[in-house]
Amino acid sequence: MTEILQVVFDALSLGSLYALGALGIALIFGVMRLVNFAHGDTMAFCVFAMLWPSVDAAAIVFAGNLPAWLLIPFILAVGAGLSVLSEIIVFRRFRNTNPATMMIASFALGFVIRYFLLMLYSSRPKSIDLWSNLGLPVEILGARIPLLQVITIVTAIAILIALTFFLKRTRFGLEMRAAAENFTMARMLGVRANRVIMLAFALSGMLAAAVALILVTQTGTADIQMGGNIMLIAFIATVIGGLGSLPGAVFAGFLIGAIATVMQVVLPPEARPFRDAFVYAAVIATLIWRPNGIFMPKSAKQRV
């Protein structure tokens, strides 16, 4: 029983990370039909923002030494700032182009961010110890769970609740949902496009920062390529959740986390190196079953 509970926690904590990542992508896709592939590099940027630029092997921790109550808002601000900046400098100029062009632009932007980090910090992964006391295990119903896992899950749920509240109960949220539903119509009805899009980018950047904080606490590592894997899985989650659907992205994020964890547990040792092949096979099966994703947003209907 405790073993099953342990697996449930493992799956939930991994799923939380994927869900937060997927949400960051779905938010922007919702308002401007852009799949932002620079999202993963934004995460890496947020991690490196804790370090002083140097190409030495040992990291020089700078902002990372701030107390948590300062560090968390700082990193969230870095994520939001970079994300908004990329909208102002890059994506705004592509707003009327087709989605494929925007996607290529986001790839390019991702490379620019990554190589900027490479220039400042070199390619060597750096180590940083952030809140290591969160690694201590706590006992829940007989299972020993690292505190960080619990915090990851609680944080993810808290962010999801806050975001739902924001989208459903505030004027900005209403505008954003309206824009996601039908952008042209929303604009005609007085929703200011730039403001809504910038807000979406700011929120998405903050989500990237949140993922970055969790990742770095868990792994203790800053690597210029660290956002890549989460970005890929988050993107897949937004697709199987139904592109543009926020609840869909979150649900699919948790789903992929659960599938990956369960596969790791049940597959025989010989098949385990190919775990991801099984995970992606499940993704393909889902897409065959529901080509538009599990939660197809209403807005997608006329577009297909």
Next chain:
Amino acid sequence: MTLWHKLGMGMAVSGLVLSATLAHADDDKIVVGFATAASGFMQAYDKPAQDAAMIKIDEINKAGGLLGKQIEVVTADTKTDRAEGAKAGLEVIDKGADLVVVSCDYDFGSPAALAAESAGKISFFLCAESIKAGIQGVGPHSFSASVLAPVQGATMAEWAYNKKNARKFYRLLDTWTEYNKGICDGFDWMLPRLKDAKLVGEDTFKNEDASIAAQITRIKSLPEQPDAIMLCSMMPGVVSAIKQIRAAGITAPILNGSGVDGSYWLSAVPDLSNFFTPVQGSIYGDDPNKDVTAFNAKYKEVTGADPSSQYVYPGYVMIDVWAKAVERAKSTDADAVVAELEKMKDEPTLFGPRSFSSEIHHQNRGRYLIVETDKGKPRVIDEWTISEAIPVDYLVSK
């Protein structure tokens, strides 16, 4: 005749003149060509070993040179790109390289090494640890300056068995690279040779996995905890794996390959204890050979920083063994130098003995220092040479 043709001919003529002077110049100097990464992500791995190689070249030049000639260095940047790697190889050969030094990693170094091979030149991988970095993957003129990854896994298994009384092993493989797999291959080869030692469980993960919680749950649900965990992984995922294993309260000794040497990452896992790695020489100032500590000081003087890991050392060893072979062959002719290199059997170097043969241009056995990290402080506690060399057939079959 158009202007372009005239220009072209003029350039061809001046080219002939130039190459004639180059050929003449070749007689009073020996050229070492570095077709390595001076930019891109491999730069961080190539540069330290290359700096060490330059120190050895400098020492030789100051002592009167090689065969009475000064060694000159030429370089070309591979830009951490395989296609550029082949071009960089050709470029240093065009500049007259007698020895072509290529990138640390097999995949990134082999294009330049293959270019050298087809030009009939000797190539040396700075620190590749795959059997392919040599005869098997490039050709009869190719060598690697490091020790095979499987030797590291085998060393740790045999050492832990003898010195830590480990009988129950757990094997955790990061499937990302051939290097990781190589460590576990060496471990797999050694384990059946250790009486009463057994594998109590095994698992895999991927270097980029955000969490290895499921793998840790499997270790914790074992009926009895292992005496040692053979972790076959490398940067950056290895740090995350170690951090998560220790955070879950698993205190068993963790063994790994040389890829985790260095104290630069230890801040991520404060007070890490019971962690063991094999190294060719110590960067911690406690090498049993005082000359290694002197080399570290020299390295710091030249580059401005201490060696960050043992992967600095193979660069020095490379120039050392090659120069000795050139002296013995009394020529830089590739075939003659290869023949001398292949005669080396336990040739002493600053960082342990080196052997080459016509079968293998790599080390399938080697002396390793064992570094223990205790409360976040790494230090040399022992040294170990595996009781028998890992057979070439086994290495190739993997």
